[in-house]
Amino acid sequence: MALTLTCPVCGQRNGYEFRYGGEDKGPRPAEAGLTPAAWCDYVHMNKCIAGVQKEWWFHRDGCGSWFTTWRDTTKNLEVAKPEASK
Amino acid sequence: MFWKSKPLWGNKTRLKSSYDAVIIGGGLHGLATAYYLAKEHGITDVAIIEKRFIGFGGAGRNTAIVRANQRTQYNVPLYKEALDLWPVLTKELDYNLMFNNCGNLNLMHSEAAMKAARMTIATAQFHGVESHLIDAKQAKELVPALNISEDITFPIHGAMFHPPGGIVRHDAVVWGLAKGAAKHGVHIHQHTEATAIHTEGGKISGVETSRGRIHTPRVLISAGGYSAGLIYHMLGIKLPIAVLTIQAMVTQPLKPLLDHVVSSGAYHCYANQTLKGEIATGAHMDQWPNYTTQNTAHYIKHQAEALSDWLPCLRGVKFMRIWGGLADMTPDMAPIMDGNDQIEGFYMDCGWGYFGFKSCSAVGKYMAQFMASGHCPDMLKPFNLRRYENHQLMGETAALVSYTPDN
Numbered sequence: 139m140a141l142t143l144t145c146p147v148c149g150q151r152n153g154y155e156f157r158y159g160g161e162d163k164g165p166r167p168a169e170a171g172l173t174p175a176a177w178c179d180y181v182h183m184n185k186c187i188a189g190v191q192k193e194w195w196f197h198r199d200g201c202g203s204w205f206t207t208w209r210d211t212t213k214n215l216e217v218a219k220p221e222a223s224k
Numbered sequence: 225m226f227w228k229s230k231p232l233w234g235n236k237t238r239l240k241s242s243y244d245a246v247i248i249g250g251g252l253h254g255l256a257t258a259y260y261l262a263k264e265h266g267i268t269d270v271a272i273i274e275k276r277f278i279g280f281g282g283a284g285r286n287t288a289i290v291r292a293n294q295r296t297q298y299n300v301p302l303y304k305e306a307l308d309l310w311p312v313l314t315k316e317l318d319y320n321l322m323f324n325n326c327g328n329l330n331l332m333h334s335e336a337a338m339k340a341a342r343m344t345i346a347t348a349q350f351h352g353v354e355s356h357l358i359d360a361k362q363a364k365e366l367v368p369a370l371n372i373s374e375d376i377t378f379p380i381h382g383a384m385f386h387p388p389g390g391i392v393r394h395d396a397v398v399w400g401l402a403k404g405a406a407k408h409g410v411h412i413h414q415h416t417e418a419t420a421i422h423t424e425g426g427k428i429s430g431v432e433t434s435r436g437r438i439h440t441p442r443v444l445i446s447a448g449g450y451s452a453g454l455i456y457h458m459l460g461i462k463l464p465i466a467v468l469t470i471q472a473m474v475t476q477p478l479k480p481l482l483d484h485v486v487s488s489g490a491y492h493c494y495a496n497q498t499l500k501g502e503i504a505t506g507a508h509m510d511q512w513p514n515y516t517t518q519n520t521a522h523y524i525k526h527q528a529e530a531l532s533d534w535l536p537c538l539r540g541v542k543f544m545r546i547w548g549g550l551a552d553m554t555p556d557m558a559p560i561m562d563g564n565d566q567i568e569g570f571y572m573d574c575g576w577g578y579f580g581f582k583s584c585s586a587v588g589k590y591m592a593q594f595m596a597s598g599h600c601p602d603m604l605k606p607f608n609l610r611r612y613e614n615h616q617l618m619g620e621t622a623a624l625v626s627y628t629p630d631n
Contacts, residue, residue, distance in 0.1 A: 157511070185453075186465055
Protein backbone atom coordinates (compact mmCIF):
# COMPACT_ATOMS: atom_id res chain seq x y z
CA MET A 139 0.00 0.00 0.00
CA ALA A 140 2.83 2.32 -0.65
CA LEU A 141 0.61 4.58 -2.70
CA THR A 142 2.09 7.82 -4.00
CA LEU A 143 -0.12 10.29 -5.84
CA THR A 144 0.78 13.25 -7.99
CA CYS A 145 -1.00 16.39 -6.85
CA PRO A 146 -1.14 19.03 -9.60
CA VAL A 147 0.10 21.66 -7.12
CA CYS A 148 2.33 19.79 -4.65
CA GLY A 149 3.74 17.04 -6.89
CA GLN A 150 4.29 13.47 -5.69
CA ARG A 151 3.06 12.94 -2.13
CA ASN A 152 2.25 10.04 0.20
CA GLY A 153 -1.20 8.50 -0.50
CA TYR A 154 -2.34 8.89 3.11
CA GLU A 155 -2.37 12.69 2.63
CA PHE A 156 -5.25 12.28 0.18
CA ARG A 157 -8.90 11.38 0.36
CA TYR A 158 -10.34 9.15 -2.34
CA GLY A 159 -13.19 10.88 -4.17
CA GLY A 160 -14.71 8.07 -6.20
CA GLU A 161 -14.53 6.82 -9.76
CA ASP A 162 -14.54 9.53 -12.42
CA LYS A 163 -18.04 9.50 -13.89
CA GLY A 164 -17.75 12.52 -16.14
CA PRO A 165 -19.62 15.80 -15.71
CA ARG A 166 -22.65 16.10 -13.42
CA PRO A 167 -25.79 15.33 -15.46
CA ALA A 168 -27.98 18.27 -16.45
CA GLU A 169 -30.98 18.95 -14.22
CA ALA A 170 -33.38 19.20 -17.16
CA GLY A 171 -35.01 15.86 -17.85
CA LEU A 172 -32.96 14.05 -15.20
CA THR A 173 -34.48 10.66 -14.30
CA PRO A 174 -34.01 8.92 -10.91
CA ALA A 175 -32.17 6.12 -12.71
CA ALA A 176 -29.71 8.52 -14.36
CA TRP A 177 -29.13 10.40 -11.11
CA CYS A 178 -28.63 7.11 -9.21
CA ASP A 179 -26.16 6.03 -11.87
CA TYR A 180 -24.14 9.21 -11.35
CA VAL A 181 -24.33 9.22 -7.56
CA HIS A 182 -24.04 5.57 -6.55
CA MET A 183 -23.03 3.26 -9.36
CA ASN A 184 -19.46 2.08 -9.84
CA LYS A 185 -17.61 -0.08 -12.33
CA CYS A 186 -15.25 -1.57 -9.71
CA ILE A 187 -12.64 -2.25 -12.37
CA ALA A 188 -9.87 -4.64 -11.43
CA GLY A 189 -7.19 -2.77 -13.34
CA VAL A 190 -6.59 0.83 -14.40
CA GLN A 191 -9.33 3.36 -13.69
CA LYS A 192 -9.68 7.15 -13.68
CA GLU A 193 -10.62 8.51 -10.29
CA TRP A 194 -11.03 11.65 -8.21
CA TRP A 195 -8.73 12.54 -5.31
CA PHE A 196 -8.66 15.38 -2.79
CA HIS A 197 -5.40 16.59 -1.28
CA ARG A 198 -6.89 16.74 2.21
CA ASP A 199 -3.69 17.16 4.23
CA GLY A 200 -2.11 19.41 1.63
CA CYS A 201 -3.16 22.16 -0.73
CA GLY A 202 -6.83 21.16 -0.90
CA SER A 203 -6.90 20.51 -4.64
CA TRP A 204 -9.40 18.17 -6.25
CA PHE A 205 -7.95 16.38 -9.27
CA THR A 206 -8.30 13.21 -11.33
CA THR A 207 -5.62 10.62 -11.86
CA TRP A 208 -5.24 7.04 -13.09
CA ARG A 209 -4.56 4.14 -10.74
CA ASP A 210 -4.24 0.37 -11.08
CA THR A 211 -6.57 -1.10 -8.43
CA THR A 212 -4.86 -4.50 -8.57
CA LYS A 213 -1.41 -3.05 -7.82
CA ASN A 214 -2.47 0.06 -5.94
CA LEU A 215 -0.11 2.23 -7.97
CA GLU A 216 -0.70 5.47 -9.82
CA VAL A 217 -0.15 4.96 -13.55
CA ALA A 218 0.18 7.13 -16.64
CA LYS A 219 -3.00 7.87 -18.59
CA PRO A 220 -3.69 4.96 -20.93
CA GLU A 221 -3.42 5.58 -24.68
CA ALA A 222 -6.59 6.83 -26.34
CA SER A 223 -6.69 3.77 -28.57
CA LYS A 224 -7.20 1.45 -25.59
CA MET B 225 3.55 -38.46 -2.49
CA PHE B 226 0.78 -38.15 0.06
CA TRP B 227 -1.23 -35.97 -2.27
CA LYS B 228 -4.55 -37.50 -3.20
CA SER B 229 -6.40 -36.41 -6.29
CA LYS B 230 -9.75 -37.02 -4.63
CA PRO B 231 -11.08 -33.87 -2.95
CA LEU B 232 -12.10 -34.00 0.70
CA TRP B 233 -15.78 -33.49 -0.08
CA GLY B 234 -16.37 -36.16 -2.72
CA ASN B 235 -15.31 -37.38 -6.11
CA LYS B 236 -13.81 -35.14 -8.75
CA THR B 237 -16.36 -34.49 -11.48
CA ARG B 238 -16.12 -33.80 -15.18
CA LEU B 239 -17.29 -30.39 -16.41
CA LYS B 240 -20.48 -31.02 -18.36
CA SER B 241 -21.63 -28.90 -21.29
CA SER B 242 -24.92 -28.06 -19.62
CA TYR B 243 -26.30 -27.55 -16.11
CA ASP B 244 -29.65 -26.47 -14.66
CA ALA B 245 -27.87 -23.78 -12.68
CA VAL B 246 -24.36 -22.35 -12.62
CA ILE B 247 -22.95 -20.55 -9.60
CA ILE B 248 -19.90 -18.35 -10.12
CA GLY B 249 -17.82 -18.25 -6.95
CA GLY B 250 -16.95 -21.16 -4.68
CA GLY B 251 -17.29 -19.22 -1.46
CA LEU B 252 -19.74 -19.69 1.36
CA HIS B 253 -22.69 -18.00 -0.35
CA GLY B 254 -22.22 -20.04 -3.52
CA LEU B 255 -21.71 -23.30 -1.66
CA ALA B 256 -24.67 -22.69 0.65
CA THR B 257 -26.96 -21.77 -2.27
CA ALA B 258 -25.90 -24.90 -4.16
CA TYR B 259 -26.42 -27.02 -1.06
CA TYR B 260 -29.96 -25.76 -0.52
CA LEU B 261 -30.83 -25.89 -4.24
CA ALA B 262 -29.96 -29.58 -4.24
CA LYS B 263 -31.29 -30.47 -0.81
CA GLU B 264 -34.50 -28.43 -0.54
CA HIS B 265 -35.53 -27.89 -4.14
CA GLY B 266 -34.34 -31.00 -5.95
CA ILE B 267 -32.19 -28.97 -8.35
CA THR B 268 -29.12 -31.19 -8.19
CA ASP B 269 -27.72 -30.45 -11.65
CA VAL B 270 -25.69 -27.50 -10.38
CA ALA B 271 -22.12 -26.44 -11.11
CA ILE B 272 -20.01 -24.22 -8.88
CA ILE B 273 -17.34 -22.45 -10.93
CA GLU B 274 -14.39 -21.32 -8.83
CA LYS B 275 -11.36 -19.59 -10.34
CA ARG B 276 -8.97 -20.63 -7.57
CA PHE B 277 -10.08 -23.03 -4.83
CA ILE B 278 -13.13 -23.09 -2.59
CA GLY B 279 -12.73 -20.80 0.39
CA PHE B 280 -9.91 -18.80 -1.25
CA GLY B 281 -11.66 -15.45 -0.81
CA GLY B 282 -13.61 -13.97 2.06
CA ALA B 283 -14.73 -17.43 3.22
CA GLY B 284 -11.26 -18.14 4.53
CA ARG B 285 -10.20 -14.60 5.38
CA ASN B 286 -12.94 -13.34 7.67
CA THR B 287 -12.56 -13.33 11.44
CA ALA B 288 -15.36 -15.89 11.89
CA ILE B 289 -17.61 -13.72 14.04
CA VAL B 290 -21.35 -14.41 13.91
CA ARG B 291 -24.09 -12.22 15.36
CA ALA B 292 -27.61 -10.95 14.73
CA ASN B 293 -27.64 -7.50 16.32
CA GLN B 294 -27.83 -5.45 13.13
CA ARG B 295 -29.83 -2.25 12.94
CA THR B 296 -32.81 -2.43 10.59
CA GLN B 297 -35.94 -4.55 10.66
CA TYR B 298 -35.00 -6.06 7.28
CA ASN B 299 -31.56 -7.25 8.29
CA VAL B 300 -32.16 -8.56 11.80
CA PRO B 301 -34.52 -11.46 10.88
CA LEU B 302 -32.13 -12.61 8.14
CA TYR B 303 -29.11 -12.65 10.45
CA LYS B 304 -31.17 -14.24 13.23
CA GLU B 305 -32.06 -17.11 10.95
CA ALA B 306 -28.41 -17.43 9.90
CA LEU B 307 -27.38 -17.58 13.54
CA ASP B 308 -30.05 -20.18 14.37
CA LEU B 309 -28.86 -22.34 11.47
CA TRP B 310 -25.33 -23.06 12.79
CA PRO B 311 -26.34 -25.87 15.18
CA VAL B 312 -28.82 -27.18 12.58
CA LEU B 313 -26.18 -27.26 9.84
CA THR B 314 -23.65 -28.90 12.15
CA LYS B 315 -26.07 -31.83 12.50
CA GLU B 316 -27.37 -31.81 8.95
CA LEU B 317 -23.93 -31.72 7.34
CA ASP B 318 -22.52 -34.14 9.92
CA TYR B 319 -19.57 -31.80 10.18
CA ASN B 320 -18.38 -30.01 13.30
CA LEU B 321 -18.62 -26.30 12.51
CA MET B 322 -17.20 -25.52 15.97
CA PHE B 323 -19.83 -22.92 16.87
CA ASN B 324 -18.50 -21.27 19.99
CA ASN B 325 -21.51 -19.43 21.39
CA CYS B 326 -19.44 -16.99 23.46
CA GLY B 327 -21.54 -13.86 22.96
CA ASN B 328 -20.62 -10.44 21.58
CA LEU B 329 -19.93 -7.23 23.39
CA ASN B 330 -20.03 -3.96 21.42
CA LEU B 331 -18.37 -1.21 23.39
CA MET B 332 -19.94 2.24 23.40
CA HIS B 333 -17.76 5.27 24.00
CA SER B 334 -20.18 8.20 24.21
CA GLU B 335 -23.71 8.99 25.30
CA ALA B 336 -24.67 9.31 21.63
CA ALA B 337 -23.40 5.78 21.01
CA MET B 338 -25.35 4.53 24.04
CA LYS B 339 -28.50 6.08 22.54
CA ALA B 340 -27.82 4.39 19.20
CA ALA B 341 -27.28 1.12 21.05
CA ARG B 342 -30.64 1.49 22.83
CA MET B 343 -32.38 1.69 19.46
CA THR B 344 -30.46 -1.26 18.03
CA ILE B 345 -31.25 -3.31 21.14
CA ALA B 346 -34.94 -2.42 20.94
CA THR B 347 -34.96 -3.60 17.30
CA ALA B 348 -33.23 -6.85 18.27
CA GLN B 349 -35.61 -7.51 21.15
CA PHE B 350 -38.62 -6.75 18.95
CA HIS B 351 -37.42 -9.47 16.56
CA GLY B 352 -36.77 -11.95 19.34
CA VAL B 353 -33.00 -11.58 19.37
CA GLU B 354 -31.42 -11.44 22.82
CA SER B 355 -29.52 -8.18 23.30
CA HIS B 356 -28.98 -6.03 26.39
CA LEU B 357 -27.55 -2.66 27.26
CA ILE B 358 -25.01 -2.88 30.06
CA ASP B 359 -22.93 -0.23 31.81
CA ALA B 360 -19.14 -0.06 32.00
CA LYS B 361 -19.02 -1.85 35.37
CA GLN B 362 -21.07 -4.77 34.07
CA ALA B 363 -18.86 -4.93 30.98
CA LYS B 364 -15.81 -5.11 33.26
CA GLU B 365 -17.45 -8.02 35.13
CA LEU B 366 -17.92 -9.89 31.83
CA VAL B 367 -14.45 -9.02 30.51
CA PRO B 368 -12.11 -8.37 33.44
CA ALA B 369 -9.25 -7.42 31.09
CA LEU B 370 -11.20 -4.38 29.87
CA ASN B 371 -9.84 -0.93 30.70
CA ILE B 372 -12.81 1.11 31.96
CA SER B 373 -10.75 3.98 33.32
CA GLU B 374 -11.48 7.50 32.13
CA ASP B 375 -7.96 8.31 30.94
CA ILE B 376 -7.97 6.44 27.64
CA THR B 377 -8.60 7.92 24.20
CA PHE B 378 -12.22 6.72 24.11
CA PRO B 379 -13.47 5.96 27.65
CA ILE B 380 -16.03 3.14 27.80
CA HIS B 381 -19.57 4.27 28.69
CA GLY B 382 -21.21 0.87 28.37
CA ALA B 383 -21.82 -1.92 25.92
CA MET B 384 -24.36 -3.78 23.86
CA PHE B 385 -24.26 -7.39 25.04
CA HIS B 386 -25.53 -9.99 22.57
CA PRO B 387 -25.23 -13.49 24.11
CA PRO B 388 -26.43 -15.61 21.12
CA GLY B 389 -23.50 -14.58 18.90
CA GLY B 390 -20.00 -15.95 18.85
CA ILE B 391 -17.48 -17.64 16.61
CA VAL B 392 -17.87 -20.32 13.95
CA ARG B 393 -14.90 -22.10 12.37
CA HIS B 394 -15.02 -20.63 8.85
CA ASP B 395 -12.96 -23.32 7.07
CA ALA B 396 -15.19 -26.00 8.57
CA VAL B 397 -18.23 -24.26 7.07
CA VAL B 398 -16.55 -24.27 3.64
CA TRP B 399 -15.69 -27.97 3.83
CA GLY B 400 -18.98 -28.97 5.46
CA LEU B 401 -21.09 -27.19 2.84
CA ALA B 402 -18.91 -28.54 0.01
CA LYS B 403 -19.34 -32.05 1.37
CA GLY B 404 -23.09 -31.57 1.79
CA ALA B 405 -23.53 -30.07 -1.68
CA ALA B 406 -21.42 -32.77 -3.37
CA LYS B 407 -23.36 -35.48 -1.55
CA HIS B 408 -26.55 -34.17 -3.18
CA GLY B 409 -24.95 -34.19 -6.63
CA VAL B 410 -23.56 -30.65 -7.01
CA HIS B 411 -20.40 -30.40 -9.14
CA ILE B 412 -17.64 -28.23 -7.69
CA HIS B 413 -15.14 -27.15 -10.34
CA GLN B 414 -12.06 -25.55 -8.88
CA HIS B 415 -9.38 -23.79 -10.94
CA THR B 416 -12.04 -22.98 -13.52
CA GLU B 417 -12.50 -19.35 -14.42
CA ALA B 418 -15.80 -17.96 -15.66
CA THR B 419 -14.90 -15.53 -18.44
CA ALA B 420 -18.25 -14.47 -19.88
CA ILE B 421 -21.99 -14.85 -19.49
CA HIS B 422 -24.05 -15.37 -22.64
CA THR B 423 -27.56 -14.04 -23.10
CA GLU B 424 -30.12 -14.61 -25.83
CA GLY B 425 -33.14 -12.33 -26.18
CA GLY B 426 -32.77 -10.96 -22.65
CA LYS B 427 -32.38 -14.40 -21.10
CA ILE B 428 -29.35 -16.19 -19.72
CA SER B 429 -28.16 -18.89 -22.10
CA GLY B 430 -24.75 -19.94 -20.86
CA VAL B 431 -21.44 -19.32 -19.20
CA GLU B 432 -18.05 -19.29 -20.89
CA THR B 433 -15.31 -20.79 -18.74
CA SER B 434 -11.59 -21.42 -19.09
CA ARG B 435 -12.52 -25.08 -19.63
CA GLY B 436 -15.28 -24.63 -22.16
CA ARG B 437 -18.80 -23.37 -22.57
CA ILE B 438 -21.69 -24.37 -20.30
CA HIS B 439 -25.33 -24.05 -21.38
CA THR B 440 -27.60 -23.00 -18.55
CA PRO B 441 -30.79 -20.99 -18.00
CA ARG B 442 -29.71 -19.69 -14.55
CA VAL B 443 -26.55 -18.03 -13.29
CA LEU B 444 -25.77 -16.73 -9.84
CA ILE B 445 -22.78 -14.48 -9.24
CA SER B 446 -21.79 -14.74 -5.61
CA ALA B 447 -18.08 -14.12 -5.87
CA GLY B 448 -17.66 -11.99 -2.75
CA GLY B 449 -15.49 -8.92 -3.30
CA TYR B 450 -14.98 -9.84 -6.95
CA SER B 451 -18.74 -9.83 -7.74
CA ALA B 452 -19.18 -6.16 -8.64
CA GLY B 453 -16.20 -6.13 -11.03
CA LEU B 454 -17.35 -9.38 -12.65
CA ILE B 455 -20.95 -8.25 -13.05
CA TYR B 456 -19.87 -5.03 -14.76
CA HIS B 457 -17.28 -6.79 -16.90
CA MET B 458 -19.60 -9.61 -18.01
CA LEU B 459 -22.99 -7.92 -18.19
CA GLY B 460 -22.35 -4.19 -18.04
CA ILE B 461 -24.46 -3.81 -14.89
CA LYS B 462 -23.04 -1.17 -12.55
CA LEU B 463 -23.48 -1.61 -8.82
CA PRO B 464 -23.29 0.84 -5.89
CA ILE B 465 -20.23 -0.97 -4.55
CA ALA B 466 -16.69 -0.01 -3.61
CA VAL B 467 -14.24 -2.85 -3.04
CA LEU B 468 -11.78 -2.28 -0.22
CA THR B 469 -9.07 -4.41 1.30
CA ILE B 470 -9.76 -5.22 4.95
CA GLN B 471 -7.06 -6.57 7.21
CA ALA B 472 -7.00 -8.87 10.21
CA MET B 473 -4.28 -10.28 12.38
CA VAL B 474 -3.59 -12.61 15.31
CA THR B 475 -1.20 -12.27 18.21
CA GLN B 476 0.97 -15.00 19.65
CA PRO B 477 -1.08 -17.54 21.68
CA LEU B 478 -1.89 -16.54 25.25
CA LYS B 479 -3.56 -18.12 28.27
CA PRO B 480 -7.37 -17.68 28.23
CA LEU B 481 -8.29 -14.07 28.99
CA LEU B 482 -11.16 -13.18 26.65
CA ASP B 483 -14.28 -15.31 26.53
CA HIS B 484 -16.41 -12.94 24.44
CA VAL B 485 -16.06 -11.25 21.09
CA VAL B 486 -15.42 -7.62 22.05
CA SER B 487 -15.63 -4.84 19.50
CA SER B 488 -15.41 -1.09 19.45
CA GLY B 489 -16.68 1.17 16.71
CA ALA B 490 -14.80 4.19 18.01
CA TYR B 491 -11.45 2.39 18.11
CA HIS B 492 -12.23 0.59 14.81
CA CYS B 493 -11.02 -2.55 16.51
CA TYR B 494 -12.40 -5.90 17.62
CA ALA B 495 -10.84 -8.79 19.45
CA ASN B 496 -11.64 -12.34 20.39
CA GLN B 497 -9.52 -15.19 21.62
CA THR B 498 -9.39 -18.19 19.30
CA LEU B 499 -9.40 -21.76 20.57
CA LYS B 500 -5.65 -21.78 19.96
CA GLY B 501 -5.23 -18.85 22.34
CA GLU B 502 -4.37 -16.18 19.78
CA ILE B 503 -6.11 -12.83 20.04
CA ALA B 504 -7.73 -12.39 16.62
CA THR B 505 -8.23 -8.74 15.84
CA GLY B 506 -9.37 -6.76 12.85
CA ALA B 507 -8.89 -3.31 11.53
CA HIS B 508 -10.81 -0.74 9.62
CA MET B 509 -10.74 -1.01 5.84
CA ASP B 510 -8.28 0.64 3.50
CA GLN B 511 -9.22 4.21 2.63
CA TRP B 512 -9.38 3.65 -1.11
CA PRO B 513 -10.61 0.81 -3.30
CA ASN B 514 -8.11 -1.87 -4.24
CA TYR B 515 -7.97 -5.59 -4.93
CA THR B 516 -4.51 -6.14 -3.46
CA THR B 517 -5.37 -7.82 -0.11
CA GLN B 518 -2.00 -6.48 1.02
CA ASN B 519 -1.17 -5.56 4.58
CA THR B 520 0.12 -2.24 5.80
CA ALA B 521 2.28 -1.05 8.66
CA HIS B 522 -0.28 1.74 8.99
CA TYR B 523 -2.95 -0.67 10.22
CA ILE B 524 -0.71 -2.89 12.33
CA LYS B 525 0.24 0.28 14.21
CA HIS B 526 -3.41 1.30 14.49
CA GLN B 527 -4.39 -2.10 15.94
CA ALA B 528 -1.52 -2.11 18.40
CA GLU B 529 -2.44 1.38 19.62
CA ALA B 530 -6.13 0.57 19.94
CA LEU B 531 -5.68 -2.78 21.69
CA SER B 532 -3.12 -1.48 24.16
CA ASP B 533 -5.60 1.24 25.08
CA TRP B 534 -8.71 -0.80 25.86
CA LEU B 535 -7.05 -4.16 26.58
CA PRO B 536 -3.87 -2.93 28.26
CA CYS B 537 -2.80 -6.44 29.30
CA LEU B 538 -1.90 -7.00 25.65
CA ARG B 539 0.84 -4.36 25.68
CA GLY B 540 4.08 -5.96 24.52
CA VAL B 541 2.35 -8.99 22.99
CA LYS B 542 3.53 -9.70 19.45
CA PHE B 543 1.43 -10.04 16.33
CA MET B 544 2.14 -13.38 14.74
CA ARG B 545 0.21 -13.43 11.51
CA ILE B 546 -1.63 -10.86 9.38
CA TRP B 547 -3.72 -11.21 6.25
CA GLY B 548 -6.15 -9.27 4.10
CA GLY B 549 -9.39 -9.90 2.27
CA LEU B 550 -11.88 -7.88 0.25
CA ALA B 551 -14.98 -6.10 1.48
CA ASP B 552 -17.51 -4.95 -1.14
CA MET B 553 -19.16 -2.00 0.57
CA THR B 554 -22.51 -0.47 -0.36
CA PRO B 555 -23.60 3.05 0.65
CA ASP B 556 -26.25 1.72 3.07
CA MET B 557 -24.16 -1.12 4.51
CA ALA B 558 -26.75 -3.65 3.36
CA PRO B 559 -26.24 -6.29 0.68
CA ILE B 560 -27.71 -6.56 -2.80
CA MET B 561 -29.63 -9.74 -3.52
CA ASP B 562 -31.56 -9.56 -6.73
CA GLY B 563 -32.44 -11.63 -9.75
CA ASN B 564 -34.66 -12.13 -12.75
CA ASP B 565 -34.88 -8.38 -13.14
CA GLN B 566 -32.13 -6.91 -15.33
CA ILE B 567 -31.76 -10.19 -17.25
CA GLU B 568 -34.05 -13.22 -16.96
CA GLY B 569 -32.20 -16.01 -15.18
CA PHE B 570 -29.44 -13.79 -13.80
CA TYR B 571 -29.09 -13.65 -10.02
CA MET B 572 -26.67 -11.71 -7.87
CA ASP B 573 -25.71 -11.92 -4.23
CA CYS B 574 -23.11 -9.32 -3.35
CA GLY B 575 -22.38 -6.08 -1.52
CA TRP B 576 -21.95 -7.90 1.78
CA GLY B 577 -18.99 -5.83 2.88
CA TYR B 578 -17.73 -7.59 5.97
CA PHE B 579 -21.04 -9.36 6.73
CA GLY B 580 -20.71 -12.18 4.21
CA PHE B 581 -19.66 -14.87 6.65
CA LYS B 582 -22.31 -14.37 9.31
CA SER B 583 -25.12 -14.34 6.75
CA CYS B 584 -24.13 -17.23 4.47
CA SER B 585 -26.32 -19.97 5.91
CA ALA B 586 -29.63 -18.11 5.69
CA VAL B 587 -28.77 -16.42 2.40
CA GLY B 588 -28.01 -19.79 0.80
CA LYS B 589 -31.42 -20.99 1.86
CA TYR B 590 -33.31 -18.00 0.47
CA MET B 591 -31.23 -17.51 -2.70
CA ALA B 592 -31.89 -21.19 -3.48
CA GLN B 593 -35.61 -20.59 -3.04
CA PHE B 594 -35.32 -17.52 -5.29
CA MET B 595 -33.44 -19.41 -8.02
CA ALA B 596 -35.66 -22.47 -7.86
CA SER B 597 -38.95 -20.58 -8.15
CA GLY B 598 -37.87 -17.47 -10.04
CA HIS B 599 -39.75 -15.39 -7.46
CA CYS B 600 -38.04 -13.35 -4.80
CA PRO B 601 -38.84 -14.59 -1.28
CA ASP B 602 -40.28 -11.90 1.03
CA MET B 603 -37.16 -12.10 3.21
CA LEU B 604 -34.95 -10.91 0.33
CA LYS B 605 -37.29 -8.35 -1.28
CA PRO B 606 -35.93 -5.30 0.58
CA PHE B 607 -32.40 -6.04 -0.71
CA ASN B 608 -33.12 -5.39 -4.40
CA LEU B 609 -30.85 -3.21 -6.50
CA ARG B 610 -33.60 -0.76 -7.45
CA ARG B 611 -33.78 0.58 -3.89
CA TYR B 612 -30.91 2.93 -4.80
CA GLU B 613 -32.71 4.61 -7.70
CA ASN B 614 -35.93 4.65 -5.65
CA HIS B 615 -33.97 6.39 -2.92
CA GLN B 616 -34.88 3.77 -0.33
CA LEU B 617 -31.46 3.17 1.18
CA MET B 618 -31.55 0.97 4.21
CA GLY B 619 -29.87 2.86 7.04
CA GLU B 620 -28.00 -0.13 8.36
CA THR B 621 -25.33 2.15 9.75
CA ALA B 622 -26.20 4.78 12.32
CA ALA B 623 -25.14 7.92 10.41
CA LEU B 624 -22.16 8.29 12.78
CA VAL B 625 -19.77 6.55 10.42
CA SER B 626 -19.85 6.01 6.73
CA TYR B 627 -17.63 3.21 5.57
CA THR B 628 -17.52 3.83 1.85
CA PRO B 629 -14.33 5.53 0.76
CA ASP B 630 -15.91 8.17 -1.45
CA ASN B 631 -18.06 9.54 1.32
